[in-house]
Amino acid sequence: MLYFSKLRIISVIIFTIIFSYFALSNFTKLDDRFFSKNINLGLDLQGGSYLLLEIDNRPVITQRLQAKIIELKRYFKEKEISLKNFSLNGDTITFEAQKQDLEQVSKLLNDKESDINQYYQSYKSHEFDVIENNNLFNLNYSRYGLVLLKNASLDQAIEIVRRRVDEVGTNEPNILKRSNDRILVELPGLDDPNRIKSLLGKTANLTFQFISQNSEESFGTEKLSFEDDDREAIVSKRIILSGDNLVDAKPTMNSQTNETVVSFSLDRVGAKKFGKATSTGVGKQLAIILDGKIISAPTVREPIVGGSGQISGNFTFQSATDLALLLRSGALPAPLNIIEERTVGPDLGQDSIDAGILSLIIGFLLVIIFMIYKYRAFGLIANLALITNLFLLIGILTLFEATLTLPGIAGIILTVGMAVDANVLIFERIKEETKSEKNPIIAFDAGYTKSRTTILDANITTLIAAFILFFMGSGPVKGFSVTLGVGILTTLFSVYFIARLLTSLYVVKNKEKEQLL
């Protein structure tokens, strides 16, 4: 029946007012104590950078496998089993066992409680897959072992990324895990992503190693090139000190040479190591190596025991600041590659907002004019429902602090166009009903009842599309699915509560008139 209880009317009005208030709070500064929610603007609207980073775990895997070889050697030596020909081929550890030990070795490798299988005790599966081939053993990371390794290195990397991004000081960065080897970094309002990109692109592995004097070092040597030019130097593989021992680093001005340097201070262990190494190495050249490139190689003139020092190397103030930042935030466990970047400048974002709002207003006006032309008084009712619908939609997006993107604005405009559909279905049905039913109240009621399943069917199909988009889409497209989906819900509310209430009031008041619709 076209009857609404007072309670229902009041709750609809209150509901509408609350959400309209939410919606309006985006545009005017309302009392902040009361309410401080806003729609988030997506990166495409406010400008900013979206970076998807992928960890290259290969170095970590190699490192771990090398450590595993040492562990295995030690373990079997203790058990007095001699193994030989340990080698690392790609991601596979290979070694040989003697015939009589085969069974024993195999048993130990698969033993769930032995010291080399500590992984099993905590995760109930083996870290390595063992393949036996005559007297040859092949060890590969198992699927689970790899997952754990990747997760651990991702956790570590995400922490370092967060520190670096925080140090640069952008507002409200968003740093999230994606699968087990990716990190999503969203940097709203950033006008120059280049600096952050180069900061995130560096592993920042700092080591101090002596330049080799004689070619026969006990630790072996490696040939490294300089950062600035093509010079090369032979460097001892013995690491005197690494970035792990740094507690602070900052750019400073060296008062004697008048050049910008990075001064650092070391923790207790580091200070001790550094002191010892520099006192034995007076006169030698100490190479300061970052990510496999020599930054500089000053000659040690006196032992450095105070636990602090300076790195020089043709820095500008900016590059010294960045190096200090990298050293403070620590080294990444593995290199990061930027596999996807989307950057929108702030002025394009503003242009998009302007264009979006302009097209919303025009689309809205066109629909409103068309509806009044088509349905007169009922067009007005449908339009009132449409306006409320818009307020509700924006209000709900605000309440949940949803992210509004450019496709999201398109979703709102599309909702405006499609929202009138439900009212049109009802009005057309009522028109049909009035042909056979003379009592307008009964005809209106029948119109509403008979069109209900159609309206539900029609809207559920669009809702399904929106749901799938929400779960499959990313970024801006997700914003579209949100406004489209929420738009359907607010449409149904505005049609069945607002428009229906207004129609019934109108019909009851004008029931004597001929041809209401």
Added chain:
Amino acid sequence: MNNISFNKFYRKFNILSLILIITSLIFLIIKGLNYGVDFKGGTLIELRTNDKTNNITMIRDSFNQMNLGDVSVKKFGNETDFIVKFEKQNSNDPEFIKNIQNKLSSSIGDVDFRRVENVGPKVSSELLKSGIIAISLSLAAMLLYIWIRFEWQFSLGAILAIFHDVIITLGIFSIFSLEINLSIVAAVLTIVGYSMNDTVVIFDRVRENLRKYSDTKIYELTNISINETLSRTIITSVTTLLALLSIYLFGGEILKGFSLAMILGVIFGTYSSIYIANPVLVALNVSQRTIVKEEKD
């Protein structure tokens, strides 16, 4: 009420649709789709020059000197705005974009990079895969929904109508080499929803009329149902098109492809609900028995 003999043209329009679908398929198979960087990988730069004398040729020449692979340059809205796309994307070099900007400044003067999209090959193939999955999933979901709500003859009609709309829309994108990116996938999914919506409205009426008139042939019945729902079909299409037209004209360059796909989808969706979905019911000879039998089960 309207009384247009839609059913007289079932055959003619079915032949037209068949031609359109075959043409679209031929283009889709031979020419393929013009994938944007989202799905192909590579780099997109939207740039604005400060110097009005810069033209496409100058910009293309300066990009060509940088060894970036295949470069395409297009005007984008304003006189001073251009979209540059090239194959190369360099994830290992964080200075990649900066270097391009520096080189460009020295060759054609100051340029402002308004938007940069850089998508690696791994990500682009994943995006393409998830786009295809999303569209297939939505078709499957629609099929399931309409299967639950209606009899199978109706489901077949609705699904054929959706396939018709999606194939022709993509066909037009192929013929005119319009770019397919993430927002086009969103548009296609919305088209699927809209086309379904439109078909369901007519089908609901067909079913209602099947119950009401027991001895009217389905050929006539579909025509009655189309006519009864015609003004709703027109009004809703018009309001939706008005909204979309407004996005197309005033919503900025970025939304152009999206709104165009939607406009095509709405037009074909409206057409197919009448001329694809209904003839299927006729061909399958749906009668009162079809729905009564189902309801007894």
